[in-house]
Amino acid sequence: MMQFVEETSYKCDFIQKMAKTFPDTNIDFYSKCRQERIKEYELLFFVSNEELHKQILMTIGLENLCENPYFSNLRQNMKDLILLLATVASSVPICKHYGFYCDKTEQSNEIYNQSLPQEIARHCMVQARLLAYRTEDHKIGVGAVIWAEKKSQNCDGTGMMYFVGCGYNAFPVGSEYADFPNMDDKQKDREIRKFRYIVHAEQNALTFRCQEIKPEEKSMIFVTKCPCDECVPLIKGAGIKQIYTGDIDVGRKKADISYMRFGELEGVSKFTWQLNPAGTCVLERNEPESRENGVVRPIPPNEEMHPHKKLCLGNH
């Protein structure tokens, strides 16, 4: 499992895009970010002191787990989980000059002001990346998550943002093994047939959402791969206001899927994974405040340097 997650994280569109942008540098963004995430998540989620860990287990009524082999198994499982989460998270690396931005040509102050803080956009994209592992497509997993922003704040830990729905690419609900073709990717004609039946991540997220998409609210879809020509009108038609995605496939036509419409899409703000087009100096000047959990607040001077600001996105 771990090896698969490592390979797919490394191959995902976001890392590939960075590698394309900096072809001459030898920076391994993925490994660098993975080491940082492992350290960060160990600090956040792992109780390093065994005695303290046992005390916590007893306090919450899990004294049975304090005995070995249960205790050592529990700690090992926790370490494995941290490694897994860190690996998936590093497929959308935290990098000062790279993030989800709209293209320079489409940039306006209005769009800039409506964009999410990078750390929140990244967090939602990592959720979508995690979902992609539920795919039924043997070749590539795609995940999509929809969030919306309420007009006023409530207190469930997500600020003004609330969860609307999520999905991944899969055969239609209720289908059983061998109902549809799912073949070796060398058998091109069969693969093309498979594409006709797979329901895309965005379509599943829109269809099985748990909340309505309200026209007066800012709703956002985070999808790990660029929306194709079928999904673009569906996203717009559903009333989604912002798309966060990768653009490595934009303008390409493959087998049965084409990605020609995303580039021309109007009326929905598109934030793609790219170098900050405004340049870092401009960004620093334009960002006097931050929006934690979607809430605008001024940054206290000593907090700007805080590298491990915690994101709390509730129970989703």
Ligand SMILES: Nc1ccn([C@H]2C[C@H](O)[C@@H](COP(=O)(O)OP(=O)(O)OP(=O)(O)O)O2)c(=O)n1
């Ligand atoms: N926005 C998207 C884009 C694609 N898919 C799903 C549909 C298919 O199950 C799978 C195939 O997409 P591609 O052919 O673009 O995937 P690859 O990256 O594997 O193609 P290639 O290796 O040719 O680049 O992804 C999706 O759910 N949502």
